[in-house]
Amino acid sequence: MPGLDTLKSTLPRNSWTEDQDIIAPWLTEWRDKHFGKTPLMVMPSSTNETATIVNICRTHGLKIVPQGGNTGLVGGQTPQGEILLSTRRMNNIRSVNKVTNALIVEAGATLQNVQEAAAAADRKFPLSLASEGSCTIGGNLSTNAGGVHVVKYGTTKDLVFGVEAVLPSGEIYNGLTDLRKDNTGYDLSRLFLGAEGTLGIITAASLKLFPQPGHVQRAMVGLKSAADAVRLLDHCRQGNHLTMFEVMPHIGLDLVLKHISGQRRPFASPHTWYALIDWECESESNGLALAEQKLGSALENDLIQDAVIAQSDGQAAALLSLRENMSAAQKHNGASIKQDITIPIDKIASFIERADTAVFKIVPNCRPVAFGHFGDGNIHYNIAQPENSAREEFLARWNDVSETVFDIVDSLGGSISAEHGIGIMKRETLAKRADPAKMALLRAVKNAIDPDNMMNPRVMV
Template identity: 45%
Template sequence: MTIENMLLDALDADFVARLRERLGERHVWTDVNEVEPHLVESRNLYRGSATAVVRPKDAAEVAFVLSLCNEANVRVVPQGGNTGLVGGGVPYGGLVLSLARLDAIREVDATNSTITVEAGVTLARIQEAAEAADRLFPLSLASQGTCQIGGNLATNAGGTGVLRYGNTRDLVLGLEVVLADGRIWNGMKRLRKDNTGYDLKHLFVGSEGTLGVITAAVLKLYPRPKATVTAFLGCAGPHEALGVFERLRESAGDQLTAFEFIPRFGLELVLKHADGVVRPLAGDHAAYALVELSSPQEGADLAGTIETVIGGAIEDGLVEDATLGASQSQNAALWKLREMLSEVQGREGGSIKHDISVPVSRVADFIVEASAACEAAMEGVRVCAFGHFGDGNIHFNLSQPVGMEKAAYLREWERFNRIVHDIVHAYDGSIAAEHGIGLIKRDELLRYKDPVAIETMRAIKAALDPKDILNPGKVVALGTDAPSALPG
């Protein structure tokens, strides 16, 4: 960090006093114990620093904070539920702007199938409000009880419903955003069609707080499913699983709402470390698929559809064994096997993680090729490749060899990045599917992204945030004092 920025990030007493005068004493935190929880993300890969945490109550107060910081050249890191996985919400100097108090659900319009919410509303609350209006908000994440919609929007979160409903970007109709200089852009339209110039909301969705601070959004709702069936399949490998996916997509169409891939090693980890789970199938299989069909039509014969497809797949050798949930509790038990997979990997030591996507037609090829390459690069490394098979998004994680020292293993992160990401690039894929860029993939982005795209993104950043106060050093770093990208 340069001496200049060290001075700029030191908040003097007058600056803090102006914040407290506007926001209130209780909502400007400088005590180390209050600030500390905001300095690390959930995976504890990065630890940052901040002089203060501020908690505005509305867009006007957010605008005041940003205007003041822009004037004084103070860094600002917007933060929601702080459940990120790429270091994007970790501050390095300046202050943390918490959106937690912007927690109002402003309107649910069932006829228009929209819900208008502020950035600090948790994903679970939005789902509950939609359900109360007999509607569905389809974004679904393991962290939905604590993650906030502002963060979901800022990172363009994915989740298990992308196959049917798309990423978070696809669920947005309008946004309210505070720019770096404190101006408020009111783009809170509830329209499906609005062709009046550039669609600005897509600049801010996925920008990870580097272009502006999202304070509210208009989101799409859908008919609530009245019939659901969940199945758990055992397959000989990823190519067989892909074959089943193709058949289900042909037979079920939009009723196919989830198709999650789980390797044998992944299921073994869940059965070993998670509480309250049971083996879903009698035997062991090289690969598994968790499948969900749903319909807004009560009494829809989804079980008949999936049983027909599975029956044919068994005859043709694509499926070795299968079970269907016979009740909501059994469906939930099957889903728990998938939902616990991210959490239990940490029980096996260090995990080098890659969140990638390739064309769906190549996803099985990728798993086979990348697994072989990583296993050849380090004896004993354990591949845990799982995720959203139906949209080509694989969490290609590598658990450390048994007995290896964790710190030594994590120092291999860059070497495995090169192996995995080179294969992703050769498959015309993406090194960041749903978790974002943040810090951990910032330098990787420069290696694989089209140079013209990088130049354009930097030009947009410079135009909207010329002083580089908004989450600096993340995604596309403009300054020379950006923090180190890789963990450790």
């Protein structure tokens, strides 16, 4: 194919491969749900090389799927014959400015590298996900990732000054500012945040840094109900120190203890629900006092049934590990029908009750594992297959279960995608359920920037 030959003859030899053994791991995603194919993986080392690739692809009518860490959960990074453009070699920290609190980083750096670079400058980059050792900043921006600190710091969109991106035209858009105020027209950088690679390739970003907290105090509590979890959230966020409020059900914790090695049971007796809580404080003594005061009054008011307050970094890490392994543990528990939804926080308990009742009617004896970022109204509403049931028969109900769940989400004023995005997995659902004016605007933006549908052509719109 002439386009492929031109890419291979133009790019440095280490910037491309057609060796399918090397490419294979990047064609299967984390859930083993989407499997891809590509004739060529290109791995540019710079923004200019990325622009060269885009120009060659445009000239020859080749389509591109950008990919960072391949941890996306909606199939958006998996090519089906398109050129796979991996950003992982563009991974330099370009600068850290402690006065403007800005860090400029290339798109292929992992989130963990960015957190470490910020910490080395005595600053905090607050985005935090269980996949942070593998996911890249470019992927985080393109999916507008959420994670466990949204309660205080917002989603990725709130943590970005601007981006540098290679457009489908081959031009380089430079939005690498550190200005906190700039009212000069549309906020173009933000178009790329949550665009899932459909508008161009993010090659670098200017990120917002924050002061390091003196101490992070962690605790875990046992609860009677999801409604109590929501009441506890309100109690815990008074005073403005709350940074994390994650909730998991008894079945979820049990799966982690059963399937993931090295985990410790946090409570002597089981509880129906658990919440994992972080507060940022000035010092360790402040943190302990705050946790004791908050959880003591919660116990007195029968809001919680038991509490463990971390007394060391090791204990804090062990508690977090229970939450972080929630997805990994479910892999050992047979098939799951998974949804990442948001609803207004005050409707969480009602959602869980209604959704559980509805899915039991479709799949009797199924096992709902509703967990996640309750502090943001974001629930990973996963339905595990009934014990001793046939996997394929269960997965055949995916659409029935999902549509039923989405009906409830819509009726409560929620969203069918909280933080994972649309990808190919929810593309049809979005088209069916979104406000027509919104769909028309999404398509108008896509057509204006990528009229030939060259960038991630099967995703989102």
